[in-house]
Amino acid sequence: MTQRTQVWLICACTAVTVQFVLALTSQYPKENDNESITCECTEKNCQAVFWYWHSLDSPGKFQFLLYHNNADKVVYSPSTSSDKYKGSKKEGTRTIYSLKISHVQKEDAGRYFCQVQYPNNRNLPGGTGVELRPGETPATPPPTPPPPKTNPPCRCRKKVIKKPITGCGHLVLWPLVGLLAGLAVVLIATLFYFSRLPKKCHHRFAKAKS
Ligand SMILES: *[C@@H]1O[C@H](CO)[C@@H](O)[C@H](O)[C@H]1NC(C)=O
Numbered sequence: 001m002t003q004r005t006q007v008w009l010i011c012a013c014t015a016v017t018v019q020f021v022l023a024l025t026s027q028y029p030k031e032n033d034n035e036s037i038t039c040e041c042t043e044k045n046c047q048a049v050f051w052y053w054h055s056l057d058s059p060g061k062f063q064f065l066l067y068h069n070n071a072d073k074v075v076y077s078p079s080t081s082s083d084k085y086k087g088s089k090k091e092g093t094r095t096i097y098s099l100k101i102s103h104v105q106k107e108d109a110g111r112y113f114c115q116v117q118y119p120n121n122r123n124l125p126g127g128t129g130v131e132l133r134p135g136e137t138p139a140t141p142p143p144t145p146p147p148p149k150t151n152p153p154c155r156c157r158k159k160v161i162k163k164p165i166t167g168c169g170h171l172v173l174w175p176l177v178g179l180l181a182g183l184a185v186v187l188i189a190t191l192f193y194f195s196r197l198p199k200k201c202h203h204r205f206a207k208a209k210s
Helices: 003-023 169-196 199-209
Strands: 025-027 035-040 048-055 063-069 074-076 085-090 096-101 110-118 122-125 130-132
Touching: 035 110, 035 130, 048 085, 063 085, 063 096, 074 085, 096 110
Parallel strands: 025 130
Antiparallel strands: 035 096, 048 063, 048 110, 063 074, 085 096, 110 122, 110 130
């Protein structure tokens, strides 16, 4: 593998990783509210969903929460409270699974992920996960930058004569330059052609003209 290929691969991987981290959405429920996290299946025939989470304090410790299939069979992990977590689904053109967390508390803060089961036991991550931050307020987005300065919309017909160079003038000036350059090329080519013709033809051409 050449060095350049390696550099490109590293760049691509970094871009994908950054996108993954940025794409993780956050939800900020009030404490004691019920909160739902959704997971969309991307094909027609999804069969079930697995829900996982890890707390924000121990990011490496993934815990299985529950399994929920299309026949509404729910299997909880031994450590999951069936009062607290409920699985539901909404059928449409695509099935949307959701995990409902009742009476959200501070200690529920963490990242929630789903794994969708497709036919032939293919399990694929459904989305990039949701970060739950109960009782927190979303960070205010950075101030929007002022819109870039743009030239006022062109009203070329009126302004062409007064301001031939600035603003709208460019729109007319450059095509004109192009046209003149084209004509010059044609003219030079013609002159060149005639200068290369044998003398006889010159005479004939002159005779024909006179
Ligand atoms: C949350 O859900 C529970 C049932 O799971 C319900 O009894 C309760 O009223 C809900 N609370 C809110 C704030 O919607």
